[in-house]
Amino acid sequence: MALDADSIARSFAERGLRLTRQRRAVVDAVAAAGASLSALQVFDAARERCPELGLTTVYRTLEVLSEIGAVRRVHGPDHCEAFVPAGAVHGHTVVCSSCGRATEFTQCDMHAVVDAAARQTGYEITEHFLQLSGICAACNAAAGAPGPSGKGAG
Amino acid sequence: MALDADSIARSFAERGLRLTRQRRAVVDAVAAAGASLSALQVFDAARERCPELGLTTVYRTLEVLSEIGAVRRVHGPDHCEAFVPAGAVHGHTVVCSSCGRATEFTQCDMHAVVDAAARQTGYEITEHFLQLSGICAACNAAAGAPGPSGKGAG
DNA sequence: CTGCCTACTGAAAACGGTTTTCAGTTTCAG
């Protein structure tokens, strides 16, 4: 479920929901951002498109969008609950710790890791929640490109 | 940094901190639980060992323990901020969605996934945050062992 | 068009978990 106006409108209609000016402002704000946004940041961004928007409506709309899969919630070890536009297929999110930009990656082959974990722990693994953070290409270039380090696994 | 009294005491001493009766109650509660506990659950459990313990102290102690790596914070798609005792080495946590038990697994070979993500997104990946949930062996057996499904990857 | 019904809205209040403040208390060194 991608974040384009048409499919959003369709999903809303299917549920008997209306795609109002306020909701459209929230959708547009998240879609335009690219980076992960907190509810408050969404509020600020959406207000530029619809100044009389209320924070309450932002929360309600984000919940709806999350339900229909148009946005994804992202978490991290130290922060919670930011939102990013979701791509069309299953994927995970890499968040740039420098600029906040969020990029999806879809080549997520967790079978090996999940299987190993299942074998070691005896659990039947039903869900995995993976989130990566790092430095995006742009920030890396801006910082003088110290080169890839291969850090982070283990 | 494991959760045994000796190394905790040492870590505290190194930082000029005191391992008081209250703090020991918190440490013991987390260590004894095995399962992931919210701050409030830690509070309840620790109170059985030290009834005059205050919630404030629980928060303060969990923060210290988290800093010295004796407990680990766990998150999930829908909830945040539970605590589990940390093992001695780098590992990740599998939380049982039925009973809350938390188990560590250390055979975490994320190189392949991290490399693939780095290649696809152009990011330099510096951190990964992986958390699995599923059904532990005991709950699985209790439920009539429908057998491992291999779900959850992708 | 009008009237009605339902989804929707923002402001304000309520909520709940976490952090800070404060006035002691404990612990330790000297």
Next chain:
DNA sequence: CTGAAACTGAAAACCGTTTTCAGTAGGCAG
């Protein structure tokens, strides 16, 4: 003993989120 610093719990403050409420907007039947 004295003094200094870490530590404590209760209460207040804080802050992001959710609920309540009275009113608004918009689609549809007539």
